[in-house]
Amino acid sequence: MQHLILKVTTKILFAPIIVFALYVQFHGDYGPGGGFQAGVIFAVAFILHAFCFGLEQTRKVIPLKALIIAMVVGVMFYAGTGVATMLLGGNFLGYDQIAPESTHHAGQHYGIILVEWGVGVAVASTMMTIFYLFTGREPDIDQEDW
Amino acid sequence: MESWTEFVIARYNYWIVIILMMIGLYTVFARGNLVKKIVGLNIFQTSIFIFYITIGKVAGGTAPIYIGDELYHGDDHGGGHGDDYDKGADKAADKVADNVASGAEDHVGEAGASLHSKIENDLGVNDLKAAANELKLGEGAIAGEGGHDAASLHAAPDGAAKIANEQLMDAGKPAKDAIELTVDAAHAAAEATAYHSEVLYTNPLPHVLILTAIVVGVAGTAVGLALAVRIREAYGTIEEDELVAMDNVAEFGDAANATGARA
Amino acid sequence: MNLAAQLPVLPVVIPLVTAPIAMLLPNGRAPWAFATIVSWLTFAACAFLLQAVLGAGVISYELGDWRPPLGIEYRIDLANALVLFLVSGIAAVVFPFAYRSVQLEIDARQTSFFYCALLICLTGLLGVTITGDAFNVFVFLEISSLATYALVAMGARRDRRALTAAFNYLIMGTIGASFFVIGVGLLYQATGTLNMVDMHDKLVGQSSRVIDAGFAFIVVGIGLKLAMFPMHLWLPGAYTYAPSAVSAFLAATATKVAVYVMIRFIDTVFGFQFEFLGAAFTWVFLPLGLAGMFIASLVAVFQDDIKRMLAYSSVGQIGYMLLGLSFGTVEGLTASLVHIFNHALMKGALFMAVACVVLRAGSHSVKAFAGLAKRMPFTTWAFIISGMSLIGVPLTVGFISKWYLLQASFAAGHWYAGFLIVASSLIAVLYVGRIVELMLLREPAEDGPYAIPAKDAPLSMLIPMWFLVLANIYFGLHTELTGGIASRAAEALMFMAGGAS
Numbered sequence: 001m002q003h004l005i006l007k008v009t010t011k012i013l014f015a016p017i018i019v020f021a022l023y024v025q026f027h028g029d030y031g032p033g034g035g036f037q038a039g040v041i042f043a044v045a046f047i048l049h050a051f052c053f054g055l056e057q058t059r060k061v062i063p064l065k066a067l068i069i070a071m072v073v074g075v076m077f078y079a080g081t082g083v084a085t086m087l088l089g090g091n092f093l094g095y096d097q098i099a100p101e102s103t104h105h106a107g108q109h110y111g112i113i114l115v116e117w118g119v120g121v122a123v124a125s126t127m128m129t130i131f132y133l134f135t136g137r138e139p140d141i142d143q144e145d146w
Numbered sequence: 147m148e149s150w151t152e153f154v155i156a157r158y159n160y161w162i163v164i165i166l167m168m169i170g171l172y173t174v175f176a177r178g179n180l181v182k183k184i185v186g187l188n189i190f191q192t193s194i195f196i197f198y199i200t201i202g203k204v205a206g207g208t209a210p211i212y213i214g215d216e217l218y219h220g221d222d223h224g225g226g227h228g229d230d231y232d233k234g235a236d237k238a239a240d241k242v243a244d245n246v247a248s249g250a251e252d253h254v255g256e257a258g259a260s261l262h263s264k265i266e267n268d269l270g271v272n273d274l275k276a277a278a279n280e281l282k283l284g285e286g287a288i289a290g291e292g293g294h295d296a297a298s299l300h301a302a303p304d305g306a307a308k309i310a311n312e313q314l315m316d317a318g319k320p321a322k323d324a325i326e327l328t329v330d331a332a333h334a335a336a337e338a339t340a341y342h343s344e345v346l347y348t349n350p351l352p353h354v355l356i357l358t359a360i361v362v363g364v365a366g367t368a369v370g371l372a373l374a375v376r377i378r379e380a381y382g383t384i385e386e387d388e389l390v391a392m393d394n395v396a397e398f399g400d401a402a403n404a405t406g407a408r409a
Numbered sequence: 410m411n412l413a414a415q416l417p418v419l420p421v422v423i424p425l426v427t428a429p430i431a432m433l434l435p436n437g438r439a440p441w442a443f444a445t446i447v448s449w450l451t452f453a454a455c456a457f458l459l460q461a462v463l464g465a466g467v468i469s470y471e472l473g474d475w476r477p478p479l480g481i482e483y484r485i486d487l488a489n490a491l492v493l494f495l496v497s498g499i500a501a502v503v504f505p506f507a508y509r510s511v512q513l514e515i516d517a518r519q520t521s522f523f524y525c526a527l528l529i530c531l532t533g534l535l536g537v538t539i540t541g542d543a544f545n546v547f548v549f550l551e552i553s554s555l556a557t558y559a560l561v562a563m564g565a566r567r568d569r570r571a572l573t574a575a576f577n578y579l580i581m582g583t584i585g586a587s588f589f590v591i592g593v594g595l596l597y598q599a600t601g602t603l604n605m606v607d608m609h610d611k612l613v614g615q616s617s618r619v620i621d622a623g624f625a626f627i628v629v630g631i632g633l634k635l636a637m638f639p640m641h642l643w644l645p646g647a648y649t650y651a652p653s654a655v656s657a658f659l660a661a662t663a664t665k666v667a668v669y670v671m672i673r674f675i676d677t678v679f680g681f682q683f684e685f686l687g688a689a690f691t692w693v694f695l696p697l698g699l700a701g702m703f704i705a706s707l708v709a710v711f712q713d714d715i716k717r718m719l720a721y722s723s724v725g726q727i728g729y730m731l732l733g734l735s736f737g738t739v740e741g742l743t744a745s746l747v748h749i750f751n752h753a754l755m756k757g758a759l760f761m762a763v764a765c766v767v768l769r770a771g772s773h774s775v776k777a778f779a780g781l782a783k784r785m786p787f788t789t790w791a792f793i794i795s796g797m798s799l800i801g802v803p804l805t806v807g808f809i810s811k812w813y814l815l816q817a818s819f820a821a822g823h824w825y826a827g828f829l830i831v832a833s834s835l836i837a838v839l840y841v842g843r844i845v846e847l848m849l850l851r852e853p854a855e856d857g858p859y860a861i862p863a864k865d866a867p868l869s870m871l872i873p874m875w876f877l878v879l880a881n882i883y884f885g886l887h888t889e890l891t892g893g894i895a896s897r898a899a900e901a902l903m904f905m906a907g908g909a910s
Contacts (some may be wrong), residue, residue, distance in 0.1 A: 031212070067434065068433075071429070072430070072432055072433055075428075080426075082422065086422075090474055091415070091473060092418045093420070094864050096474060133372070143269065159489055190587060191587055194590055194594070201594055351603075355594075357546070362548065362551045366551070370579050373572055376562065377576060380565060389573050
């Protein structure tokens with residue numbers, strides 16, 4: 001029961017940080033914010049968790065395998081939006097195709113929200129992966145490995 | 147004329163860029179520790195970020211965050227925002243009125259045009275032109291009526307403009323100091339324009355570019371640190387001298403290294 | 410979806426969308442097969458694109474339906490259609506080749522990451538080539554470079570020096586890219602646009618120190634990326650210790666794309682109205698090109714490591730490309746473009762031959778090549794033919810390159826450069842001949858570390874390698890594809906640049 005204060009603080013802060021990340025994420029299409037910032041804030045919550053409870057505990061919450069899949073899903077979200085607009089008859093990332101009847105370019109809104117989601121997921125998972133790999137690195141590896 | 151100190155101080159952001167750039171590059175080249183090299187690389191890249199932010203600066207502009215329609219009426223100087231107008235006119239009056247006679251019109255036009263070219267991305271062309279035109283009228287009025295009664299501007303710009311134009315015709319050649327203060331006038335005009343067209347944003351494009359460059363820089367740093375970790379595992383050190391020595395042993399054998407050490 | 414209208418973006422989108430999928434596939438054969446099919450699809454898209462450009466002229470594609478100059482424009486003319494064709498073609502040959510080589514040289518747990526990185530690298534290289542937006546060039550340049558650092562570092566399984574080589578490459582490459590960004594920023598300051606064509610329109614008639622500084626930063630930045638002679642120090646290490654398949658891919662594409670960017674910036678963005686350019690040609694590109702041709706080639710003669718020798722030879726060959734560019738004539742530019750294409754063919758084939766030897770002998774030291782003709786005849790002859798191409802023997806592409814270059818140097822009045830080209834080819838005879846002598850005339854080691862079993866490389870490697878070797882001969886006999894397109898591309902570039910045409 002070391003660092004009781006830190007652990008309690010982390011427990012209290014964890015949820016607000018994630019809520020704030022989601023706020024930045026949802027706010028990102030028409031205000032300051034967006035996927036990059038939200039992704040980093042989101043990752044910070046888990047990095048804080050790992051600092052206070054140990055990497056093993058955090059790995060139980062989100063395993064590395066899940067993070068790698070999340071990275072792929074994030075990039076595919078972004079690229080998939082682009083390909084979807086191509087399939088709808090526009091150019092790559094031509095968001096207007098998502099809502100072609102809209103008079104005020106609603107498609108631009110939908111498109112950027114989708115892309116920002118992809119960016120957010122990719123950035124958050126990449127940040128956590130980098131953190132996992134740097135902190136969880138075994139100092140001694142097999143002679144045969146290199 | 148600008149003195150030497152003004153030359154330095156007025157461009158302080160560029161000096162920061164240059165100094166940071168040199169510190170960064172020096173660190174990259176002079177330090178043998180791989181992590182310090184990456185730190186140097188990051189300092190170097192930071193200087194580029196500051197450089198891009200400098201590019202995006204528009205005189206009087208605010209952060210390029212859309213403020214919304216409630217402050218923005220667009221078409222003319224209606225009753226809703228007389229305060230802003232007065233502030234703009236006062237500012238313009240302070241700097242411009244005494245010094246700029248007939249030359250002002252051209253310069254304001256230029257300022258408006260350069261401003262326009264800088265921020266054509268985020269503000270409508272017409273809004274800005276209208277603003278510049280209004281400014282011309284306003285300044286004409288200032289010149290015409292002695293230039294301190296901003297309220298009268300607000301009241302009767304059209305009449306003032308007529309008077310102003312007549313006076314401008316008569317004014318003849320602009321005074322020498324008017325030319326020298328062109329830059330100030332242009333800045334003041336730009337600031338006045340800023341107040342005038344409700345919200346003037348700085349150019350968002352360099353910010354976008356630099357966000358991209360930051361992400362690229364972070365990715366590069368991550369790869370570099372990962373390599374440093376792997377090098378540490380493979381060699382047991384991250385000091386470049388020792389790495390080079392070990393590589394020489396691998397390449398030429400111990401004997402070559404021994405002679406190299408003696409030499 | 411209108412496939413024809415979307416064709417210009419496909420070379421970037423196909424590998425971009427598929428690269429993450431490759432990462433999810435189980436290690437082993439699956440990611441390789443997947444990446445190979447993707448590379449073929451990409452090559453098909455690039456081939457159609459080249460055909461379309463040949464028929465219709467310049468193709469412009471508005472990314473995200475934003476109209477240029479505000480939006481990002483993909484602008485494909487003959488010059489970059491040719492480079493796209495080349496890069497995707499090399500990928501389509503190297504990817505199938507890579508399987509056995511990667512199986513040996515890469516940690517089995519990393520194969521899916523390896524092919525993912527290879528696809529990302531391809532995305533970046535194609536993106537750099539295809540885009541008409543100056544900042545977009547930087548983004549794609551870094552996408553490909555970051556993937557390249559990781560790929561080079563994966564060679565650490567065989568030799569830990571791959572790590573330091575990758576680290577040096579990262580430092581140099583990042584500095585180069587940063588210099589490039591500063592240059593683009595200065596140009597943006599002067600013009601207020603990032604679209605290359607628009608930038609050119611606004612730069613014409615302007616002259617200020619801002620533009621001069623921008624030019625200098627861009628030349629140094631890209632010069633680092635393309636291993637221009639005194640800035641080449643990252644290249645030998647990176648190519649030597651990278652996995653063999655990666656060496657083959659990078660040697661044939663990465664520096665070529667960087668040379669293309671240099672050409673694009675000099676001819677399309679700056680143009681001949683830019684006063685600084687003449688001085689840069691006379692005092693930078695010409696002397697550095699010549700110095701690279703000689704010094705790097707001489708260094709190559711004394712290398713004990715075949716991959717390092719070929720890497721230094723690459724630096725020398727880049728000298729030829731810069732030389733052709735520095736003449737500032739249509740002929741010179743044609744020679745540069747032709748040599749970009751041809752050098753990729755020969756260096757690709759040579760590095761592939763080395764990869765075959767590494768597979769059997771486990772080493773790329775000169776000693777492993779002794780008596781190779783008796784052990785691996787097909788690999789030996791592939792090396793010899795592409796080596797002759799490197800020297801510039803008639804009937805090979807190397808001869809065509811040298812021929813164009815000689816013609817250009819005489820036409821431009823640099824007759825001495827013509828003699829120097831021939832003289833530096835003689836150095837190539839030295840370093841290639843040394844290896845050929847080893848392979849044909851020496852007896853193979855019977856035992857010891859360099860003994861090779863009398864078994865040639867597997868078919869999966871021989872077929873792609875010989876495909877490139879035969880391309881060396883085919884394009885040496887039929888020059889209408891390379892020479893014809895290159896001269897038309899050069900004329901178009903020069904017309905835009907406002908030079909004599």
